[in-house]
Amino acid sequence: MMDLNKRQEKNKNFPVSIVIPNYNGQRLLAKNLPKVISTIGEAEIIVVDDASKDQSVDFVKRNFPQVKVVRHDVNKRFAAACNSGVKEASGEIVVLLNNDVSPKKNFLKPLIKHFTDSSVFSVGCREIEIKNGKKFISGRTEGKFKRGFLIHWRPQDQESYDTLWTFGGSMAVERQKYLQLGGMDSLFTPAYWEDIDLCWRARQRGWKILFEKDAVVYHEHETTNKSVFGKSKMKLYAYQNQILFVWKNIRGRQLFEHFLWLPYHLVFTTIRSKGLFFLAFLLAVIRLFKLFN
Numbered sequence: 001m002m003d004l005n006k007r008q009e010k011n012k013n014f015p016v017s018i019v020i021p022n023y024n025g026q027r028l029l030a031k032n033l034p035k036v037i038s039t040i041g042e043a044e045i046i047v048v049d050d051a052s053k054d055q056s057v058d059f060v061k062r063n064f065p066q067v068k069v070v071r072h073d074v075n076k077r078f079a080a081a082c083n084s085g086v087k088e089a090s091g092e093i094v095v096l097l098n099n100d101v102s103p104k105k106n107f108l109k110p111l112i113k114h115f116t117d118s119s120v121f122s123v124g125c126r127e128i129e130i131k132n133g134k135k136f137i138s139g140r141t142e143g144k145f146k147r148g149f150l151i152h153w154r155p156q157d158q159e160s161y162d163t164l165w166t167f168g169g170s171m172a173v174e175r176q177k178y179l180q181l182g183g184m185d186s187l188f189t190p191a192y193w194e195d196i197d198l199c200w201r202a203r204q205r206g207w208k209i210l211f212e213k214d215a216v217v218y219h220e221h222e223t224t225n226k227s228v229f230g231k232s233k234m235k236l237y238a239y240q241n242q243i244l245f246v247w248k249n250i251r252g253r254q255l256f257e258h259f260l261w262l263p264y265h266l267v268f269t270t271i272r273s274k275g276l277f278f279l280a281f282l283l284a285v286i287r288l289f290k291l292f293n
Contacts, residue, residue, distance in 0.1 A: 014093045014112050017044040017175075019085030021078055025099040026056045028220075033064060035102045043095075043108070044068065048085040051075040079184035079194040082168060086178050094178065097217070098169035101127075104216040111172045111215035121207035122173045122199060124166030126158065127219040140211040141165055145254050148261030149242055152196070163211035168195035170217045177207060187248065187287065191234075193241035200249055232276070239273070239280030244287060 018040055022029060029047070036045065048070045049057050060067055070088050072081065086094050093115055097103065107125065114123045127139040141164040143152035152164055166173075168184070181201050188194040199209045246258050270278040 014115055015091045016040070016093045016095060016108065016112060016172075017046060017085075017089035017091030018095045018097060019082065019089060020045070020047045020097050020099055021050060021081035021085065022047050022052060022056055022099045023050040023075065023081075024052045024054045024056065026052075026054045026059050028099040029056060029060060030063075032099060032102045033060070033067070036097065037064065037066070039103045039105055040095075040108055044090055046070060046085045046088055047099075048072070048081040048088075050077065050081045077186070077190045078168065079186045079188060083183035086173070086175055086183060089175060092175055093172055094175045095172045096168055096170070098219065100220040101170050102218045104218065107215045107217060110212050114210050114212065115172070115174060117208065119206065119208050120174065121177050121202040121205075121209060122166045122171050123210045123212050123215070124163055125170035125215045125217045126211075126213045127167065127170055127217055129219050139163075139167060139170070140213075145250075145257075148258035148265065149246060150196075150250070159213050161210050161212070163209055165196045165199035166209055166211070168198075170219060171195070172215075177202065177205075181205075185248075187244055187291070188241045190237055191241075192238045193245050197245055197249065200245075235273070236276050236280050236283070239277050240283045240287070243281060243284040247284070247288065 018036060020029075020033070020036070033047075045064075045066070046068045047056075047060050049060075049072065051072045051074050057069055057071055060069055068088070070084050072084065076084075082096055085096070093112055095108070095111065103125075111123050111125065114120050124139050126137065129136045129138070137158050138154050140155060140158050140160065141152050142155045143150055143164045145151075178198075181198065184194040184198050186194075188197060203209060246255070250258060266278060266281060270276075
């Protein structure tokens with residue numbers, strides 16, 4: 001890896017690839033892909049189709065021949081789709097965009113500028129969502145270990161550079177670092193916490209995770225997961241992967257605290273979640289059992 005001064009001198013404009021995971025998203029691609037194309041200039045665009053049952057692939061090939069399509073024969077879910085796209089990408093920097101994301105004009109330049117620092121792993125976008133006529137801004141995150149789990153939230157400060165993790169639906173990553181980490185972990189299939197886990201592992205190597213307020217995208221959140229899973233299963237998988245995240249990544253005193261608090265959660269969080277937490281715990285145990293057998 002070249003040092004910072006050489007990168008600043010030689011790579012004022014990094015070669016960039018855009019990767020868009022897609023599952024049954026023809027309607028979303030029709031809405032957002034033209035905006036991506038008009039915004040990013042000469043950057044390579046890759047749509048990774050995760051074995052859609054609709055006409056997504058034919059639609060892209062017919063209407064956007066300049067877009068490269070990578071197709072999964074079977075549905076592998078979000079993490080695997082992102083990994084396939086990054087592997088296929090030719091750009092030094094890869095921007096992951098969900099198919100329900102529409103970038104604002106000139107979002108790319110402030111996003112990419114941070115990679116002149118060779119210690120940067122990923123940079124997240126400022127996300128805007130319109131809900132019931134109101135603007136909701138997110139993208140920057142904070143968190144801490146509490147009651148045996150890593151918990152996270154959206155802070156009021158959506159301006160600062162530091163962030164707990166970058167959203168898998170709107171972030172730029174340095175491709176070689178992403179591949180060195182092995183990409184997103186399919187342990188977290190079908191969805192949730194794979195981007196948190198990725199950024200956690202990047203931090204363990206001393207790499208920076210940043211947020212850029214001037215890289216603005218419009219994001220219609222959870223369009224694919226709502227239609228595929230429904231709200232209850234979305235919450236179930238979020239619990240499952242929150243548990244798996246701890247078992248995979250947390251060690252020492254905090255792991256001890258996790259197991260101290262686990263009986264509490266198996267009773268009271270299970271009651272509050274109407275049984276979902278206990279079911280998620282069982283699913284997490286089964287997932288680990290299958291991995292080690």
